[in-house]
Amino acid sequence: MKVNRMEAFSDGVLAIIITIMVLEFKVPEGHDWHPLTDLIPKILSYAVSFAYVGIYWNNHHHLLHTVHTLSGKLMWLNLLLLFWLSLVPFSTAWMGESDFAATPTALYGIVLLCAAISYTLLQRAIMKQHASDSAIVLAMGADMKGKISPLFYILAIATAYLNAWVSCFFYVLVAVIWFVPDKRIERALKISSM
Amino acid sequence: MKVNRMEAFSDGVLAIIITIMVLEFKVPEGHDWHPLTDLIPKILSYAVSFAYVGIYWNNHHHLLHTVHTLSGKLMWLNLLLLFWLSLVPFSTAWMGESDFAATPTALYGIVLLCAAISYTLLQRAIMKQHASDSAIVLAMGADMKGKISPLFYILAIATAYLNAWVSCFFYVLVAVIWFVPDKRIERALKISSM
Amino acid sequence: MKVNRMEAFSDGVLAIIITIMVLEFKVPEGHDWHPLTDLIPKILSYAVSFAYVGIYWNNHHHLLHTVHTLSGKLMWLNLLLLFWLSLVPFSTAWMGESDFAATPTALYGIVLLCAAISYTLLQRAIMKQHASDSAIVLAMGADMKGKISPLFYILAIATAYLNAWVSCFFYVLVAVIWFVPDKRIERALKISSM
Amino acid sequence: MKVNRMEAFSDGVLAIIITIMVLEFKVPEGHDWHPLTDLIPKILSYAVSFAYVGIYWNNHHHLLHTVHTLSGKLMWLNLLLLFWLSLVPFSTAWMGESDFAATPTALYGIVLLCAAISYTLLQRAIMKQHASDSAIVLAMGADMKGKISPLFYILAIATAYLNAWVSCFFYVLVAVIWFVPDKRIERALKISSM
Numbered sequence: 001m002k003v004n005r006m007e008a009f010s011d012g013v014l015a016i017i018i019t020i021m022v023l024e025f026k027v028p029e030g031h032d033w034h035p036l037t038d039l040i041p042k043i044l045s046y047a048v049s050f051a052y053v054g055i056y057w058n059n060h061h062h063l064l065h066t067v068h069t070l071s072g073k074l075m076w077l078n079l080l081l082l083f084w085l086s087l088v089p090f091s092t093a094w095m096g097e098s099d100f101a102a103t104p105t106a107l108y109g110i111v112l113l114c115a116a117i118s119y120t121l122l123q124r125a126i127m128k129q130h131a132s133d134s135a136i137v138l139a140m141g142a143d144m145k146g147k148i149s150p151l152f153y154i155l156a157i158a159t160a161y162l163n164a165w166v167s168c169f170f171y172v173l174v175a176v177i178w179f180v181p182d183k184r185i186e187r188a189l190k191i192s193s194m
Numbered sequence: 195m196k197v198n199r200m201e202a203f204s205d206g207v208l209a210i211i212i213t214i215m216v217l218e219f220k221v222p223e224g225h226d227w228h229p230l231t232d233l234i235p236k237i238l239s240y241a242v243s244f245a246y247v248g249i250y251w252n253n254h255h256h257l258l259h260t261v262h263t264l265s266g267k268l269m270w271l272n273l274l275l276l277f278w279l280s281l282v283p284f285s286t287a288w289m290g291e292s293d294f295a296a297t298p299t300a301l302y303g304i305v306l307l308c309a310a311i312s313y314t315l316l317q318r319a320i321m322k323q324h325a326s327d328s329a330i331v332l333a334m335g336a337d338m339k340g341k342i343s344p345l346f347y348i349l350a351i352a353t354a355y356l357n358a359w360v361s362c363f364f365y366v367l368v369a370v371i372w373f374v375p376d377k378r379i380e381r382a383l384k385i386s387s388m
Numbered sequence: 389m390k391v392n393r394m395e396a397f398s399d400g401v402l403a404i405i406i407t408i409m410v411l412e413f414k415v416p417e418g419h420d421w422h423p424l425t426d427l428i429p430k431i432l433s434y435a436v437s438f439a440y441v442g443i444y445w446n447n448h449h450h451l452l453h454t455v456h457t458l459s460g461k462l463m464w465l466n467l468l469l470l471f472w473l474s475l476v477p478f479s480t481a482w483m484g485e486s487d488f489a490a491t492p493t494a495l496y497g498i499v500l501l502c503a504a505i506s507y508t509l510l511q512r513a514i515m516k517q518h519a520s521d522s523a524i525v526l527a528m529g530a531d532m533k534g535k536i537s538p539l540f541y542i543l544a545i546a547t548a549y550l551n552a553w554v555s556c557f558f559y560v561l562v563a564v565i566w567f568v569p570d571k572r573i574e575r576a577l578k579i580s581s582m
Numbered sequence: 583m584k585v586n587r588m589e590a591f592s593d594g595v596l597a598i599i600i601t602i603m604v605l606e607f608k609v610p611e612g613h614d615w616h617p618l619t620d621l622i623p624k625i626l627s628y629a630v631s632f633a634y635v636g637i638y639w640n641n642h643h644h645l646l647h648t649v650h651t652l653s654g655k656l657m658w659l660n661l662l663l664l665f666w667l668s669l670v671p672f673s674t675a676w677m678g679e680s681d682f683a684a685t686p687t688a689l690y691g692i693v694l695l696c697a698a699i700s701y702t703l704l705q706r707a708i709m710k711q712h713a714s715d716s717a718i719v720l721a722m723g724a725d726m727k728g729k730i731s732p733l734f735y736i737l738a739i740a741t742a743y744l745n746a747w748v749s750c751f752f753y754v755l756v757a758v759i760w761f762v763p764d765k766r767i768e769r770a771l772k773i774s775s776m
Contacts, residue, residue, distance in 0.1 A: 005593070005643060011199070012597030015206030018280075020605060023214060025284040031295035047277065054273045061199060076761065079636045083629065086600075090607040101613035179270065205393070209400030212474075217408060219478040225489035241471065248467045255393060373464065399587070403594030406668075411602060413672040419683035435665065442661045449587060567658065 003067045006078060010060060013082050017089060018053040021046055024093035042096030045108075048171055049092040052112065055178045056085060056119070063122065068129040077122040084115035100164035109157035109171070116150050149174050197261045200272060204254060207276050211283060212247040215240055218287035236290030239302075242365055243286040246306065249372045250279060250313070257316065262323040271316040278309035294358035303351035303365070310344050343368050391455045394466060398448060401470050405477060406441040409434055412481035430484030433496075436559055437480040440500065443566045444473060444507070451510065456517040465510040472503035488552035497545035497559070504538050537562050585649045588660060592642060595664050599671060600635040603628055606675035624678030627690075630753055631674040634694065637760045638667060638701070645704065650711040659704040666697035682746035691739035691753070698732050731756050 025042060028035030060081075067074065091111045094104040123146070156170035219236060222229030254275075261268065285305045288298040317340070350364035413430060416423030448469075455462065479499045482492040511534070544558035607624060610617030642663075649656065673693045676686040705728070738752035 008202075008590075009593055009597055009639060011203055012206060012594060013601050015203055016210060016598060016601040018276075019207050019210040019214065020601065022280050022284055023217065023605065024609070025281075027218070027284070027287045027291045031292040032297045036297075036301070050273070050277050050280070054270075057203060058269060075640060076636075079632070082600075083632050086604050086632070087607075090604055090609070094609045097609045098613040103614045103618075107618070202396075205397055206400060209397055210404060212470075213401050213404040213408065216474050216478055217411065219475075221412070221478070221481045221485045225486040226491045230491075230495070244467070244471050244474070248464075251397060252463060396590075399591055400594060403591055404598060406664075407595050407598040407602065410668050410672055411605065413669075415606070415672070415675045415679045419680040420685045424685075424689070438661070438665050438668070442658075445591060446657060 003064055003070050006070060006075060007061065007064050010064075010078060010082060011057070014053055014057045014060070014085065017086055018050060018057075021049060021089040021092055024089065024096070041099045042093070045092050045096035045100075048168075048175055049088050051175045051179060053085065053088060055175065056081075056115070059119075059178070063119075063126065066130070067126055071125075074122065074125055077118065077125055081115060081118040081122055084111060084118050087111045088115070100168060102161045102164070105164055105167050106157045106160035109153045109160065109167070112171070112174075113150055113153040113157070116146075116153065120146060120150075145177055148177070197258055197264050200264060200269060201255065201258050204258075204272060204276060205251070208247055208251045208254070208279065211279055212244060212251075215243060215283040215286055218283065218290070235293045236287070239286050239290035239294075242362075242369055243282050245369045245373060247279065247282060249369065250275075250309070253313075253372070257313075257320065260324070261320055265319075268316065268319055271312065271319055275309060275312040275316055278305060278312050281305045282309070294362060296355045296358070299358055299361050300351045300354035303347045303354065303361070306365070306368075307344055307347040307351070310340075310347060314340060314344075339371055342371070391452055391458050394458060394463060395449065395452050398452075398466060398470060399445070402441055402445045402448070402473065405474055406438060406445075409437060409477040409480055412477065412484070429487045430481070433480050433484035433488075436556075436563055437476050439563045439567060441473065441476060443563065444469075444503070447507075447566070451507075451514065454518070455514055459513075462510065462513055465506065465513055469503060469506040469510055472499060472506050475499045476503070488556060490549045490552070493552055493555050494545045494548035497541045497548065497555070500559070500562075501538055501541040501545070504534075504541060508534060508538075533565055536565070585646055585652050588652060588657060589643065589646050592646075592660060592664060593639070596635055596639045596642070596667065599667055600632060600639075603631060603671040603674055606671065606678070623681045624675070627674050627678035627682075630750075630757060631670050633757045633761060635667065635670060637757065638663075638697070641701075641760070645701075645708065648712070649708055653707075656704065656707055659700065659707055663697060663700040663704055666693060666700050669693045670697070682750060684743045684746070687746055687749050688739045688742035691735045691742065691749070694753070694756075695732055695735040695739070698728075698735060702728060702732075727759055730759070 024046075025039065028039065088111060091104070091108045095101075095108045098104040123143075152170045152174045156167045159170065160167040218240075219233065222233065282305060285298070285302045289295075289302045292298040317337075346364045346368045350361045350368075353364065354361040412434075413427065416427065476499060479492070479496045483489075483496045486492040511531075540558045540562045544555045544562075547558065548555040606628075607621065610621065670693060673686070673690045677683075677690045680686040705725075734752045734756045738749045738756075741752065742749040
């Protein structure tokens with residue numbers, strides 16, 4: 001089992017996940033703009049999820065390139081990550097359909113949180129293959145984004161029951177943190193967390 | 195992050211987009227030819243979209259081959275393009291289902307217009323990696339198709355509210371412009387635009 | 389545009405076509421074997437279509453390996469073939485759902501016939517790249533299967549209105565002809581057609 | 583026809599199978615946690631099937647790496663395996679939807695049993711390409727997992743009509759047997775089967 005094959009399989013699954021989300025856009029019954037306004041929350045949540053899966057696809061690639069030897073453990077942690085990401089289309093659709101009701105919005109965060117935890121587990125298992133003072137382990141150790149994201153997900157889950165906008169703000173915030181090129185945002189986060 | 199991996203991911207997404215459109219052909223209730231006549235507008239709009247995604251797949255490949263170094267910006271512009279193309283199945287289905295009603299036909303053009311703008315943004319970002327007098331920049335600068343297509347999309351969106359046939363004529367026209375081998379049509383367009 | 393990329397894209401589309409057919413198996417309402425008996429015609433038609441797409445995938449690969457230079461024409465003929473094959477899931481589902489009613493069974497043959505014609509057009513365009521006395525052209529010229537299949541499809545379309553079993557016999561027959569290793573069946577066909 | 587292309591096609595089909603299963607999670611009508619509790623059996627059965635397809639993907643890869651020469655027979659046995667695995671999403675959904683009713687739970691086992699038999703046929707056909715005293719044939723000959731799995735599937739099918747929990751225990755057991763790293767579990771199985 002070579003790493004590049006695990007990568008190709010993961011890429012295939014991520015490409016399918018990112019694309020089948022659009023299957024949730026059912027053809028509206030009317031023929032004017034009115035039914036489209038009902039679609040707006042669905043399209044917004046789709047756009048956020050599209051960005052999330054795109055971010056995972058990008059980071060996952062970088063991560064796999066640091067793998068030394070592929071073990072059964074890595075393969076199963078990778079499948080665990082894909083499992084949680086495969087639930088993103090469902091939770092995205094429910095959140096959009098419910099117009100950001102409390103429980104679907106919280107569930108969306110739970111799925112993202114589980115995906116983030118799986119990603120961290122995968123990352124740690126890969127780090128163990130490297131010397132503890134290697135450049136890669138030091139780089140990953142300083143991984144502020146990975147540490148802050150779960151916190152923001154938990155805040156999003158909690159605030160989903162108070163105010164959907166606050167909750168969604170956290171989801172978009174995490175996406176933006178990962179989206180924006182690395183150095184500046186990391187510096188900003190370090191300063192703001194001092 | 196290597197270019198060929200971004201290409202493989204994009205290819206996967208485009209292959210899924212072009213194929214899941216057929217999922218919109220629900221099995222008709224009757225068992226004779228009659229229900230198929232209701233399907234004709236859906237099949238026509240599917241055929242046009244199939245050609246569009248095929249054209250994007252082909253051009254996208256040529257474009258990516260000119261990439262020097264892959265940046266985060268290119269990756270996100272590429273995802274933006276895939277995002278708009280991923281909305282093609284939905285807008286195709288709505289246009290077909292509505293038998294080319296005004297708003298769905300206009301929306302189809304808006305989605306294609308957004309995809310075309312994303313493509314242009316991606317193209318410009320890639321061009322910046324090349325010297326301004328390089329052959330590739332000069333070739334892209336003379337890109338008549340890329341400049342005329344958005345114009346035709348806007349005409350199609352506007353005429354969707356006047357006459358569906360005129361609107362669809364513009365959609366088919368753009369597909370034909372891109373479909374027909376380059377040189378002759380470009381020459382024709384240059385002459386007609388003098 | 390390299391041949392192996394057209395092949396990868398085609399493979400992706402064929403893999404999706406062969407798999408999304410199962411999405412037509414809606415979860416039955418009851419919980420005993422009874423609703424499954426209603427599924428039997430659907431499963432049978434799925435099995436035949438699965439074999440057809442598998443055969444096309446295999447032959448398509450061999451065919452593309454004989455391509456000298458990839459032209460726009462070849463690319464579009466390839467997309468035309470994929471277009472018709474992409475309609476196989478729909479026509480399979482309708483044929484199964486209708487329990488092999490006349491029109492859906494005939495439509496199934498029409499889709500297969502159009503795919504076969506597209507395949508022949510693609511094959512001819514590729515043959516033109518080779519000298520007329522080359523081994524590959526001579527081998528393809530003797531292509532009995534390619535010549536007999538359309539005939540059997542037309543017979544299947546015609547007999548769909550007389551007897552579904554006769555029609556399905558022709559569909560299965562074509563699949564078997566392509567399925568069975570080459571030499572013996574070709575010899576048999578030559579003898580039977582003398 | 584090269585092995586690595588059959589592998590790429592199989593990977594594509596397996597990636598689609600593992601992902602389209604989530605399409606069975608229809609967006610619930612309510613907006614609280616209540617409708618999610620109805621989803622629990624579906625999510626559990628999805629998790630088991632996800633693990634099964636992941637296991638097949640992994641083993642299938644190892645198996646194909648032992649292929650000497652690709653014959654038509656191998657290709658068709660491979661398609662037969664993919665055919666049965668493609669029915670996993672349907673039987674998973676029915677089992678989950680029915681809350682593990684007897685017949686859907688038994689059908690799930692029948693599909694897995696047919697997939698296991700297809701896999702064994704493929705394995706045997708590949709083994710015939712090797713000398714009977716080669717390391718690979720000896721290793722496969724001692725394949726306890728492959729021999730025990732069908733037995734457990736049959737037990738699961740039979741017990742589906744007595745107690746769903748017992749039946750599901752066998753399904754999970756087979757997944758665990760394949761999931762856990764090889765040596766220890768094989769030793770355990772050898773001891774327990776003495």
